[in-house]
Amino acid sequence: MTLPTPDRDSTPPTPTQRTARVSASVGFGLQGFFLAVLLTQLPQFKDKYGFDDTTIALVVVMASVIAGGGSVLAEYVATRTSSKTTLRAGLAVIAAAGLGIALSPGTVPFFVGFAVYGIGLGMVDAATNMQAVAIQRCYGRSILSSFHAVWSVGAITGALFVSLCEALDVSLLVSIALASLVVAGATAALGPRLLVTGSEAEAELEASSTPLVIPWRPFLALGTAMALFFAIDFSVGNWSALYLKDLLLSSSSTAALAVAAYQGAGLISRFTGDHWVRRHGEIAVVRVGATIAALGLVVVVFAHSPAVAIVGFLVVGLGAPVIAPLCFSAAGRLAPPEQTDAVIARLNLFNYAGTIIGGGVVGGIAAMTDLRVGFAVPLVFAVALIFLAPAFHPNRATTEPSQPDRVG
Structure with missing residues (x-):
């Protein structure tokens, strides 16, 4: 079914x-839930x-x-x-991989x-961010952070699920298989019920032969910010439990x-x-968020008890996580709507540059010294x-409503 894009100011x-x-x-x-299930069980x-x-660290870097x-x-x-098809396929791969990890009899199957x-x-x-940017365009107002908030709900649920499994002495195999x-x-x-975008939508059929042109300077600035955020995020996700x-x-359940x-x-x-x-505006939100995150990490680095470290990680969470959705939202304005999926996929590559730094560099430093220095x-x-905040307000020339999207 083809849906008209609502007027940005009046059409609900x-x-x-x-x-x-x-x-x-x-x-x-679901993404946040399963990632937290795996990362909090690294110990x-x-x-x-x-x-x-x-x-x-090698496992994290490899992934x-x-x-x-x-x-x-x-x-x-x-x-x-479409991004709909991509997202469904990706979630199916995650579920299958989880079962494989749970059932792995040794190191090699675990790595596979x-x-x-x-x-x-x-x-x-x-694909989730492709969906989010397309839906935000339909809504005509900033809603992208709310999607990432649900990611956080999933991650919280995953971490608490692992803590509960530890408290109930549920095996590693059973907990991951259930997840x-x-x-x-x-x-x-x-x-x-996802939104159809990409070449399955009529507007994108014509665009598929149009070369993708990205303004590289603002794109690279956003990519750098994305990498730095995910380095922070994955440092917390990968190493906080081991740090505690x-x-x-601390005990595993407390960690x-x-x-x-x-x-x-x-x-x-x-x-x-x-x-x-x-x-x-985006610039002020990024500056304040990054400052709060820095203060929280100071607490983490100097913590000498699990309770203080947990408070520090909480403060980091009050500031840093808003940065990722703003990266994707700003990137969605760098290209015409019919090419947004490609831009989002390429920006997402910086995500993994950040995870390699957060997972590999922090882990490498920890191996040579300890995780206090790593953090x-x-x-x-x-x-x-804080200094990259101006990159979050790129040219808004491409923010007009998109060609029709379809749901089906």
Whole structure:
């Protein structure tokens, strides 16, 4: 069914567009949920397979590099079919990879499972944001932070799920298998209600032969900001649990609460982000958010108890998470609407540059010294984001309503 794009100022979204918004939000939530399930169980994987910190860092870096390939694949699939198809396929890959990781009998199958997960990770990261930018265009106002807020809800749920499984002595295999089944079931139920974008939409058929032209200077500035944010984000996601368990001597269930605190605060940041953007603009929101994140990381670096470190991660979450949706929102204005999916997929590659830094560099420093020194790296990145804030208000010449999108 073809839907007219609403007037940016007066026409409310249609029920079908609202349904697409809910479905895309669920996609964000599933991504956050499963990522948190895997990352907060890194200590358990470490114990099960006898890994050291360097091996865990290699697993994270491998998945991030392969996820970059998944993002490239997402661009290919989305521009030839739709971001709807891409997102459903990516979630299916994640669910299958999760089952493979859960059932892996040894180190090699474990690495293969994480490699397959990396492909799905890249596809879902790109496709969810393709959906979000397209739906935001239909709504005609800033709503992109709300999608990422649901990602935070999913991540909180995943971290608490792991903490509960630890408290109930549920096995690693069972907990990951259950999480995989949740992703598979929700994808089957809600996937058909996503927004159709890409070459399945009539407007994109003509655009498929038009070369993609991106203004590289603002694009690279946004990409740098994206990489710095995800370096901070994945430093927290990958290493906070190990920081609390290994350096501050907390229990596994308490260690998982570091991610929960970060994501809980991120939920507040992202649910209120659209309001603050409409009121104060992107530049001010990024500057304040980066400053808050830097203050929180100072607390983390100097923490000498699990409780203080958890408070520090909570403060980081109040500031940093709003930056990612603003990156995608700004990038969506850099190219014509019919080419937005390709721009989003390419910007998403910087996500994995950040995860390699957050997962690899921080882990490498931790292996040579400790995680206290390692967390000084994202502190520097948070300060750098303050100076990149002007990149979040690029030329708005391409913000006019899009050609019709379809839901079906």
